[in-house]
Amino acid sequence: MDILTAINERVSCPRLQEPPPDAAQLEQLLKAAVRAPDHGLLRPWRFITVAGEDRQRFGQMVVDACIAGQPDLNEAQCEKLRLAPLRAPMVLVVVAEIQVEHKVSEIDQIMACAAAVQNLLLTAHAIGVGAMWRTGAPALSNELKVALGFSPKDEIVGFIYLGTPCGSPRVPSMDDPAPYVRQLPHV
Numbered sequence: 453m454d455i456l457t458a459i460n461e462r463v464s465c466p467r468l469q470e471p472p473p474d475a476a477q478l479e480q481l482l483k484a485a486v487r488a489p490d491h492g493l494l495r496p497w498r499f500i501t502v503a504g505e506d507r508q509r510f511g512q513m514v515v516d517a518c519i520a521g522q523p524d525l526n527e528a529q530c531e532k533l534r535l536a537p538l539r540a541p542m543v544l545v546v547v548a549e550i551q552v553e554h555k556v557s558e559i560d561q562i563m564a565c566a567a568a569v570q571n572l573l574l575t576a577h578a579i580g581v582g583a584m585w586r587t588g589a590p591a592l593s594n595e596l597k598v599a600l601g602f603s604p605k606d607e608i609v610g611f612i613y614l615g616t617p618c619g620s621p622r623v624p625s626m627d628d629p630a631p632y633v634r635q636l637p638h639v
């Protein structure tokens with residue numbers, strides 16, 4: 453598939469079923485991710501693959517981390533968080549491991565990781581893997597970062613849900629860029 457077709461056709465797949473990407477597909481996805489532009493070649497991206505029964509363990513880690521930061525979470529909210537990783541056969545956690553006080557800014561390091569995710573999403577579409585980028589409150593949880601082996605300075609860039617798309621793909625909306633284009637202001 454050519455790049456423009458992938459860009460124009462890609463859609464988030466909220467409903468994903470078995471099987472997860474196989475080893476060769478996962479390698480293709482990760483190779484595409486690490487081809488992203490990367491200021492200073494810092495390689496800030498880290499990837500944790502969560503599949504099979506690990507998804508339950510991961511769901512509990514998310515609940516424990518979120519409760520630590522927000523003790524008033526009720527049981528229904530906890531259950532939703534616990535079950536979230538089971539919505540896809542695989543979840544790829546993407547973390548920006550930040551080099552602090554580096555001449556390359558933290559935001560540049562995070563943006564490189566976001567570019568890596570977009571490369572991964574486009575490649576997923578091109579090879580027939582369904583994908584959805586999710587974040588939400590767990591992505592901001594310092595406790596979850598620590599539980600995953602990182603530290604609070606690092607940033608969870610996304611939980612990328614991966615699997616086989618269910619049903620017919622949504623037709624992406626072809627947005628007109630014109631309303632977002634501005635003129636350079638005159639002083």
Ligand SMILES: Cc1cc2nc3c(=O)[nH]c(=O)nc-3n(C[C@H](O)[C@H](O)[C@H](O)COP(=O)(O)O)c2cc1C
Pocket residue numbers: 462463464465585586587588610624
């Ligand atoms: C940084 C980022 C975080 C996102 N987090 C969520 C999320 O937590 N939940 C969700 O339903 N979608 C999430 N999305 C996916 C967007 O909702 C989705 O891209 C948008 O609806 C446009 O749909 P499309 O990807 O099919 O074009 C996220 C997208 C980005 C870029």
